[in-house]
Amino acid sequence: MHRGDEKDRGDAKGRRAAQDAVSPAASEMTGTSTRAERRRATRRLVLKAGIVAFNDRHSTLPCRVRNISETGARLEIGGSLNAPDTFDLIIEIDGLEARCEVIRRNGNQIAVRFVSPPRITASRRVQVIKAYVPVQPPSLRRKSKPGEPC
DSSP states (O other): OOHHHHHHHHHHHHHHHHHHHSOHHHHHHHTOOOHHHHOOSOOEEEEEEEEEEETTTTEEEEEEEEEEOSSEEEEEEOSSOOOOSEEEEEETTTTEEEEEEEEEEETTEEEEEESSOOEEOOOSOOOOOOOOOOSSOOOOSOOOOTTSOO
């Protein structure tokens, strides 16, 4: 490890500690705040299929919703296409539709904020999970052939 690397890491830790030490009143005056204070709503981790719809819903991209809150979401877009700056997010399993604006892009992930409160519509898909129940209980015994003694 080089001495310059240690110094850079120490400076970053010092800046982070200074940001965390800023009081809410001071952060309002300076316009800075800690990461937790900037979030307006609690995020829920999810893994749901979603649709990015744009061009009056004539064009769509599939996406995965990684987390969601009342004010926004983090999406993963597959493939080489980028989502536009504003679009409609549709989560069919929940019946959720929201107008979104991209606030951050990082590789294939985008963070969006909801321009207006999400609308809940009739769910277009239903998630059905059934328990697997075997016809016969499993057995480790070898099955006998017809005509063989048991």
